[in-house]
Amino acid sequence: MRDQHIFVSVFEEGRSVLQNNANKSHLHGAEKKPKQTILYDRHIGLTDKSHIVSFAGYLMPLWYSSIAGEHTAVREAAGIFDCTHMGVFEISGVGAAEFIDQLTTNSITSLKIKHAQYSFILDASGSVLDDVIVYRKGRDEFILIVNAANNTKIKNWMNALFNNEICVDPEHTDRKVSGRPKVRDLRVADCNHDCRVDIALQGPKSLDVLFALIQGKETQSEITDLRPFQFMETDIENIMCLVSRTGYTGAEIGFELFVQPEKASQLWETILQAGKPQGLLPCGLGSRDSLRIEAGLPLYGHELAGKFSISPFEAGYGWAVKLEKDFFVGKVAMERISRKYDTKVARVELPGTKGTRPVRQDDGVLDEHGRSIGWVLSSAIIGEKQIALVYGDGESLEKNDTVGTYYLARSRSQIQQGRKPNIEKGELLEPDLTGKVVSRFAKF
């Protein structure tokens, strides 16, 4: 998949960061010229241009001040994230609920109005096409948030389902997905005032930041009462917003604000100013990555799908796949996988004091006897430790199990020194770092 190596732009591989000229096109990922998000001008005012990289086809800041500082701000105060690149679809009209119930793995029947749910879109073979959040605004009125990198793919997928162009059930090849709701891409200008883009406000002080902007006591208490995955619509300083208690940082308190694109800059600036006294910082892709890794949340292409074709069950999200439903695309495969899977994603804590070489994607994961049992998917340095999300043999990745990691060679000279450039499962190796498996997810 073309977009896959774009995720890597969060971790710039090899020399690309410094050998700027020759590799600029590599650094900036896709062949297509990356687009600017609607907040691009804001970013240019807040950080050096050299810190802006291409991510999922958009130019986004890797950091504004520092990754560690922005990470800490979200854990201790608040942070604001440009998520305006995320895909936003409205699915509405007769048959909308019916359609989404077949399109996604989670249960639409149990999704109440003004509630949201995490879910998956699969193909008939059970491959994950995307992980999504479905917002229910009415009986047959939904908003679907998809990953920026998968925006076009999901749009095409929904069209293919409508046109019966693809097999949706290998066991009943004549099966069709029912329901023909209207789908609108809410990031496209012709949706006019219905257009919406996503700005995330995350961290313990995020409620205080909103309170500084919303004076009405009633609205304040309504926001306070929002439970995780509930949302409401309200004005923030005269800017119409859908305020949702969701996020991608593991912060107990955090919101996503869906706003008209032409008001996005104004909202961004308003929140930045209101949050300043509370310690709020604008946060880039780097801290977004370290926060979600610390929380154990998957990134499509890394902890879901990707080169290991990781399923929702292996990723720790079997609960979002409702096998009791009559039908959804990919159900047959999910039934099979749910019965038996030997590999899974685990969260591992490793030493990470200054001067410790960081573990990276594809480094080896070893059991306590030094046997290679899997690979690192993502990793982050957080204070004096490293958190890695790894993939490997489930029975060696239970909570509190001791695991080791092995650094793959990342340069010619390291290969010359005897370091392996790749490893096979089952190989016996000396661990470079030793740590342990911790809980699959963490809340902050």
Added chain:
Amino acid sequence: MAVEGLLYTKDHEWARIDAGIATIGITDYAQQMLGELVFVELPAIGKEFAGYDELAVVESTKATSDIYSPVAGKVIEVNCKLESQPELINQDCYNAGWICKMQITDMKSIENLMDLKQYEEYVGGL
């Protein structure tokens, strides 16, 4: 910011040449691009390098980069402080953040390096 009196490479290394010895480090542009450094792999003392050989590796929270030898020479001293304080490169890349010193074995190898003005022009064009 780059400084007067040093020689520079297109890969953003600098060399301070004094009596046949080159002190080597990475430029401010490089450390800014890399962000917070967390690990430096230093070369072995006594090892010889041709110009543009992989000399060291620096890793930040989000990036890994090879450091190439700006000169042909033999490593005579390394900045051991970087093993526990890689952030010295972020804080003071032209002084306390030096990486190693090399006895230059081929003075011709410094001929292609840029001076401050040339390097600033080069960076300005990136």
